[in-house]
Amino acid sequence: MKTKSNLSGVFNFKTKAFTILLSCFLLLSIISCSKKAETATEENTNAIVTDTIQVAPANPPENFKHETATVNGIKIHYVIGGKGEPLVLVHGFGQNWYMWNRLLPELSKHFTVIAPDLRGVGESGKPEGGYDKKTMASDIHELVNQLGYKKINLAGHDIGLMVAYAYVAQYEDSVNKVAIMDALLPGVEPVWSSVSASAWWFGFFAWPASGDIVKGKEKEFLTNFWPVVGHVKEPFTPEETTEFIRAYAVPGGTTAAFKWFGAFPQDGKDNLIFMKKKIKTPLLAMGGEYFAAAFLKDHSKLVAENVTESKIANSGHWLVQENTAQVQKDLLDFFLSK
Template sequence: MSRTITKLFRICLLALCAIAGAAQAEAPKSNFIEANGVRLHYLSAGKGDPVILMHGYTESSHMWLPLIAELSKNHLVIAPDLRGFGKSATPQGPYTKSVMAQDVHALAAALGIKSAKIVGHDIGLMVAYAYAAQYPKEVSKIVLMDAFLPGVGNWKDVWLLRDLWHFHFYGETPLALVKGRERTYFEHFWNDFAADKTKSLSEADRKFYAAEYAQPDHMRAGFEVFRAFEKDAAEFAAYAKTPLTIPMLVLTGEKASGEFLIQQARLVDSNVEGVVIKNSGHWLMEEATAEVVPKLVKFLQ
């Protein structure tokens, strides 16, 4: 009889733990706000020490859902769709990463956030760096995830690689070529930038992002982030003259940025921890979720 009671107690305890865990990891809320003159969409979840997540190209705030589920247990998590992406507005410009960071800062200010930890992947890491460079006293920790920093070190070794034609792919003709073929275009990124394309983005996510970018004017806006790289480079080179001292974690894929981004980071910040994720390509959140999410949670605690 006592064994039966003990077993029932354990079952009830496990059920209560599951309910508690589900309550902690509630689905993030979808919100809209006017920030820096742009209507931005953002996801929000949790309470506590704020963390702001900035997505990369071909994706949106949706990419952060697995991380939001963990971080929101102990943090207020904000994941905006950057200007021109997701459900946010698509202004004509500019799409420099400094201005995109000003959007996010205006969003944070409107929410009463005076200091935050920030995370950026791909284009989002450029926005995150521009945020920290412009508002260093308002950032307590920063994470850069797999891409590069325009204007820093030998950045043109990446920008001018002949197989990275997409950095120079914008204007009327590219827009006409990809209209109605958004997914075909994005498959280049999702497949070729992965260590193993079968372990890259899921089919559901590919459909989701292709539909988001197929919205009116979204492909043009996406192309504009590349057109702005030369302006970004000039601004980042100026920022780098005053190195940050903020704790910085740099995560890269072994089959993607490798050591390059880590080396760049050490030129702009004096407090850098660099980690190369083995057997991963560019899509760290998707290719190495089980390794990357715990590293991010630990660093951001």
């Protein structure tokens, strides 16, 4: 069992505490003191002005297409392409479906890949509620059912990790394999209390006023936050940076996405019920060397029986971008193995 001190070391909180705190205060100062930008009209939610440049949603690879579906009474946007068994990829906070863009060409040679935008961000709906991961998992499940798939492979990063676990916990018979990537599960101890006590952004994002503070300053907010949990300097391409900012600048986007964090108390209660019965589905615990790799395997074993580990070298939290080649290889090795 890892101590709180050891876990703090995993995140470099002792060596980087001043940097993180300074980043926090700088971020809040920039946002609080800046003039709020004008928001786009409701009729123009698919074209957001960023730095005076009008930006449309990013295009997926040639063999993929944008689609939408109505599930649980809300719109869910997704991209789909490829051939073979379905593989559903669920993004996390600070990114949208486009976080998988580098992997889609190769993955689509082996799978029909479905990459949705979670409720609350981008072109997906932004309802008042339903941001607990149990409900968000049911969004994905209903989408999969509408597409006619009975059984899927599943991968989730960050918030998507939490949604992926909630999916398997509820619908285990419909999942072949699951990969959970660089985060942790609310309520699952001892890691949850140790990490959440140090991760200041958990509290800020869950604060009801945070959405109003960040509104109109999504670029300043995200570009200040990304380095806090990363390791590789500037891991995103200009196209990725532009798309992620655009997705959260869609009216209501950041406010709704923050509700993913506001739902953590309910998620913790749900997970304590889920973990009473460990999942048997093969699970890949994939963590960045400089972020979750030190604890994710042991953490996963508290909720799953069949756990394989992948430590992504020279990577922080944004492991898909920080070490694309190893992430792609390890995912393919896992999902294609018999």
